[in-house]
Amino acid sequence: DWKMSDFVGETIDSVRRQVGDATVICGLSGGVDSSVVASLIHKAIGDQLVCILVDNGLLRRNERQTIVATFRDHFHIDLRVVDWSQQFLAALQGVTEPQQKRKIIGAEFIAAFKSEAAKIPNARFLAQGTLYPDVIESGSKDGNPAANIKLHHNVGGLPAELGFELVEPLRDLFKDEVRLVGEHLGLPEDMVWRHPFPGPGLGVRIVGEVTPERLEVLRAADEILIDEIKAAGLYRQISQALAVLVPVSTVGVMGDERSYESVIALRAVETTDFMTADFSHIPYDVLGLISTRIINEVRGVNRVVYDVSSKPPATIEWE
Ligand code: XMP
Numbered sequence: 483d484w485k486m487s488d489f490v491g492e493t494i495d496s497v498r499r500q501v502g503d504a505t506v507i508c509g510l511s512g513g514v515d516s517s518v519v520a521s522l523i524h525k526a527i528g529d530q531l532v533c534i535l536v537d538n539g540l541l542r543r544n545e546r547q548t549i550v551a552t553f554r555d556h557f558h559i560d561l562r563v564v565d566w567s568q569q570f571l572a573a574l575q576g577v578t579e580p581q582q583k584r585k586i587i588g589a590e591f592i593a594a595f596k597s598e599a600a601k602i603p604n605a606r607f608l609a610q611g612t613l614y615p616d617v618i619e620s621g622s623k624d625g626n627p628a629a630n631i632k633l634h635h636n637v638g639g640l641p642a643e644l645g646f647e648l649v650e651p652l653r654d655l656f657k658d659e660v661r662l663v664g665e666h667l668g669l670p671e672d673m674v675w676r677h678p679f680p681g682p683g684l685g686v687r688i689v690g691e692v693t694p695e696r697l698e699v700l701r702a703a704d705e706i707l708i709d710e711i712k713a714a715g716l717y718r719q720i721s722q723a724l725a726v727l728v729p730v731s732t733v734g735v736m737g738d739e740r741s742y743e744s745v746i747a748l749r750a751v752e753t754t755d756f757m758t759a760d761f762s763h764i765p766y767d768v769l770g771l772i773s774t775r776i777i778n779e780v781r782g783v784n785r786v787v788y789d790v791s792s793k794p795p796a797t798i799e800w801e
Pocket of ligand 1: 584678679680681682722756793796797798799800801
């Protein structure tokens with residue numbers, strides 16, 4: 483529609499004016515905001531854009547491959563993947579406290595990003611998916627206190643010490659407008675309508691210690707949850723759905739044997755602003771199907787529970 487093409491056209495002009503012939507770096511997470519920023523800036527300056535994807539080892543199953551397929555193979559964007567997963571997992575060893583996890587993940591992210599950015603000559607600008615609500619929130623000292631309960635380490639949270647000038651083409655937009663821009667730019671539907679996924683990834687969905695084995699359990703459960711929600715046609719109505727690996731073993735029966743295995747908690751919420759949220763009233767038969775599949779297919783899990791808490795007082799994530 484004409485308003486979208488106006489926005490895209492004007493933004494392309496202003497990005498070109500701002501950056502001249504310098505190189506722009508963009509941290510890509512696979513989320514809506516960074517994806518739209520990358521494709522918008524690529525439209526404006528083509529090969530002057532270099533994207534960096536940090537594989538923190540805490541991504542969903544196939545997430546890295548999907549991002550590479552979309553941006554490198556489909557849009558022909560210069561995308562560098564930094565596999566820093568060993569460093570993240572080593573730094574997280576033995577850590578159970580959520581804020582501590584976030585601090586470690588944030589610090590490793592900066593280290594990974596820095597090391598890759600140093601290989602890019604003539605890089606003067608950093609593109610970020612800052613949205614209008616972020617602009618307002620950081621402008622008000624005592625905005626919504628709930629926003630400050632968790633330390634947020636987004637891709638958008640790279641420190642000023644890196645010395646880049648910022649390019650923030652989405653600063654005037656709300657989330658739903660960003661999705662429309664994404665559709666207009668031809669991003670895949672899966673990407674445009676993707677639920678938010680936290681920067682610390684699966685690291686804050688494994689209550690307790692993050693280990694490679696526990697990550698595999700959670701990845702398998704998460705994939706089943708998302709697949710079945712999509713198959714039931716509920717993905718767009720739900721604002722965010724997630725699986726949590728709980729550090730509790732419970733007793734079950736497997737054939738004639740007693741089992742003593744992990745619990746997976748499912749959470750799905752409906753919200754417009756993520757500051758308050760209601761649990762999603764997913765039909766029991768859909769919950770039943772997800773539960774059966776997880777228990778049958780994911781080794782090490784013998785019980786699935788559904789989280790029926792509202793935010794507040796419960797947050798969306800468990801950590
Ligand atoms: P909570 O759990 O605070 O989550 O109700 C609200 C929204 O923020 C996301 N979230 C994060 N995003 N880094 C992020 O980038 C974080 O550390 C983080 N913690 C929570 C959460 O997924 C939800 O969309």
